[in-house]
Amino acid sequence: MTALTEEAQAALDAFTTANGWEARSRLLLQWATRLPDVETRRDEDLVHGCESQVWVTHQRDGNRNQFRAGSDSRILRGLLAVLLARANGLTDEELADLNVHDWLHQLGLERQLSASRGNGLRAVVERMKALSAI
Amino acid sequence: MTLPSPWRADFPAFAAFENDGITYLDTAATAQKPQAVLDALQAYYAQGAANVHRAQHRPGERATQAFETARSKVATWLGAGSAQEIVFTRGTTEALNLLAYGLEAHFKPGDEIVISALEHHANLLPWQQLALRRGLKLVVLPLTPSGHVDLAIAAERIGPRTRLLAISQLSNVLGTWQPLAELSQMAHDQGAWVVVDGAQGVVHGRHRPQDLGADFYAFSGHKLYAPEAIGILWGRPEALTALSPWQFGGEMVKAADYHQSEFHAPPMGFEAGTPPVAAAIGLGAALDWLSAQDEASLFGHEQALCIKLWAGLAAREGVRVLGEPQIALASIVVNGVHVADLSHMLGEQGIAVRAGNHCAMPLFKQLGEAGSLRISLGIYSDSTDLERFFMALDNALELLR
Numbered sequence: 001m002t003a004l005t006e007e008a009q010a011a012l013d014a015f016t017t018a019n020g021w022e023a024r025s026r027l028l029l030q031w032a033t034r035l036p037d038v039e040t041r042r043d044e045d046l047v048h049g050c051e052s053q054v055w056v057t058h059q060r061d062g063n064r065n066q067f068r069a070g071s072d073s074r075i076l077r078g079l080l081a082v083l084l085a086r087a088n089g090l091t092d093e094e095l096a097d098l099n100v101h102d103w104l105h106q107l108g109l110e111r112q113l114s115a116s117r118g119n120g121l122r123a124v125v126e127r128m129k130a131l132s133a134i
Numbered sequence: 135m136t137l138p139s140p141w142r143a144d145f146p147a148f149a150a151f152e153n154d155g156i157t158y159l160d161t162a163a164t165a166q167k168p169q170a171v172l173d174a175l176q177a178y179y180a181q182g183a184a185n186v187h188r189a190q191h192r193p194g195e196r197a198t199q200a201f202e203t204a205r206s207k208v209a210t211w212l213g214a215g216s217a218q219e220i221v222f223t224r225g226t227t228e229a230l231n232l233l234a235y236g237l238e239a240h241f242k243p244g245d246e247i248v249i250s251a252l253e254h255h256a257n258l259l260p261w262q263q264l265a266l267r268r269g270l271k272l273v274v275l276p277l278t279p280s281g282h283v284d285l286a287i288a289a290e291r292i293g294p295r296t297r298l299l300a301i302s303q304l305s306n307v308l309g310t311w312q313p314l315a316e317l318s319q320m321a322h323d324q325g326a327w328v329v330v331d332g333a334q335g336v337v338h339g340r341h342r343p344q345d346l347g348a349d350f351y352a353f354s355g356h357k358l359y360a361p362e363a364i365g366i367l368w369g370r371p372e373a374l375t376a377l378s379p380w381q382f383g384g385e386m387v388k389a390a391d392y393h394q395s396e397f398h399a400p401p402m403g404f405e406a407g408t409p410p411v412a413a414a415i416g417l418g419a420a421l422d423w424l425s426a427q428d429e430a431s432l433f434g435h436e437q438a439l440c441i442k443l444w445a446g447l448a449a450r451e452g453v454r455v456l457g458e459p460q461i462a463l464a465s466i467v468v469n470g471v472h473v474a475d476l477s478h479m480l481g482e483q484g485i486a487v488r489a490g491n492h493c494a495m496p497l498f499k500q501l502g503e504a505g506s507l508r509i510s511l512g513i514y515s516d517s518t519d520l521e522r523f524f525m526a527l528d529n530a531l532e533l534l535r
């Protein structure tokens with residue numbers, strides 16, 4: 001496992017001390033404001049498979065991956081923020097090795113990834129891996 | 135005032151939900167099953183399963199008899215003239231697809247199919263695709279603000295080119311009963327068939343499709359306290375004769391040769407392959423169970439729950455109900471709050487409701503809403519369910535605003 005970025009460590013510290021759904025939800029709402037949002041919402045950046053619309057864009061910073069994401073749902077923005085906190089700044093190899101389920105599990109958010117959740121986080125993760133592989 | 139459900143104890147799922155801290159308010163998606171249905175499934179398999187209509191052995195005879203008895207029970211439930219009017223399908227969706235293929239030969243380019251703006255995808259897409267295959271026009275009837283088909287506009291749009299009207303009895307999004315008597319009259323005046331999607335309507339009260347002016351009526355067992363994978367297509371005898379077979383295989387064929395075959399009349403001719411025998415028996419058991427309950431008490435309980443639900447929603451600021459629901463089902467949106475956020479907060483609190491477009495994407499485009507949160511109750515629901523829901527809703531709104 002690669003060392004956590006500063007942002008990822010901050011997410012881990014915050015969420016592991018949150019007890020119960022209320023505290024976790026409040027944290028997600030707070031993290032929502034930290035999400036690096038997409039500059040413009042273009043149709044080609046829409047991720048299909050989400051009940052709520054999610055846009056994801058990708059950039060390279062040297063050999064490091066950088067993602068941006070947008071959504072109207074605040075909770076979804078919070079989830080995207082903790083996801084990007086972990087994924088941004090990773091190399092292609094690190095990203096390919098990243099186990100998103102484990103990451104969300106560490107934060108106590110693994111249920112948000114389950115297939116029946118309409119939030120489409122799974123589709124977002126797939127899109128991110130596809131974008132980095134191009 | 136507390137409103138206990140005298141029927142709740144008959145549904146074992148509620149003990150499990152209680153243990154898991156779940157409040158089930160998603161009955162319009164699928165209903166829980168009474169013990170009597172579980173017992174019927176268990177008994178069928180425990181006595182020895184067998185295929186129907188094929189075997190001469192005793193278990194085969196028993197299965198066939200149980201299966202055909204279930205058909206008769208459905209006929210009785212719907213007030214049909216005979217069990218021959220009842221076709222077993224896998225659900226409403228399959229019944230409607232059966233119709234769209236089975237009636238296809240009767241359509242000529244330029245003919246019109248009329249639907250309403252609130253149709254579930256199951257009663258939209260089969261007709262849309264038929265229209266595309268055959269060069270037909272799909273005409274959409276708009277709604278009034280209350281969520282009913284606008285009859286004045288319907289009278290203009292149902293015309294001499296109309297060959298078929300396909301309409302929901304009860305909206306799965308808005309909870310509104312559609313004016314079937316008027317609409318079917320308009321369609322019949324033009325010589326068109328009337329197809330009624332009864333998936334939601336069949337669950338609330340007893341209806342004779344014939345009295346609704348339907349030529350065809352479709353519903354699913356799983357919403358009517360019965361298992362999944364069983365559905366019903368009822369057809370008026372003359373209407374059934376208009377259907378061509380659509381799926382081919384075992385059971386539906388009378389005489390088969392390598393290059394040609396002869397098929398059974400309905401219902402058999404439309405039940406290709408091994409049917410869901412256990413599910414059909416389960417549906418029969420659900421109807422027996424429902425028939426044994428006092429209809430007036432069922433209705434009264436649902437009405438009392440409705441009033442409590444509506445009052446609770448009306449009392450909360452910023453909560454908007456879509457349309458004017460007439461049963462214990464309401465779709466809500468909250469001003470300034472994303473439906474996904476609301477759904478997340480309720481899900482975290484064990485409230486099982488449904489968020490999204492409820493398989494009616496075009497309706498949501500029409501309403502100009504991204505989605506809604508749907509609360510739907512069943513005969514087992516009680517006032518505790520509603521109290522838990524409202525408490526969770528208040529918590530959610532406090533966090534989100």
Ligand SMILES: Cc1ncc(COP(=O)(O)O)c(C=O)c1O
Pocket residue numbers: 162163224225226227228254256257302304305306331333334354356493
């Ligand atoms: C109005 C309506 N029509 C059709 C259907 C489709 O039913 P099924 O998925 O059981 O075929 C549903 C179920 O969601 C419904 O509510």
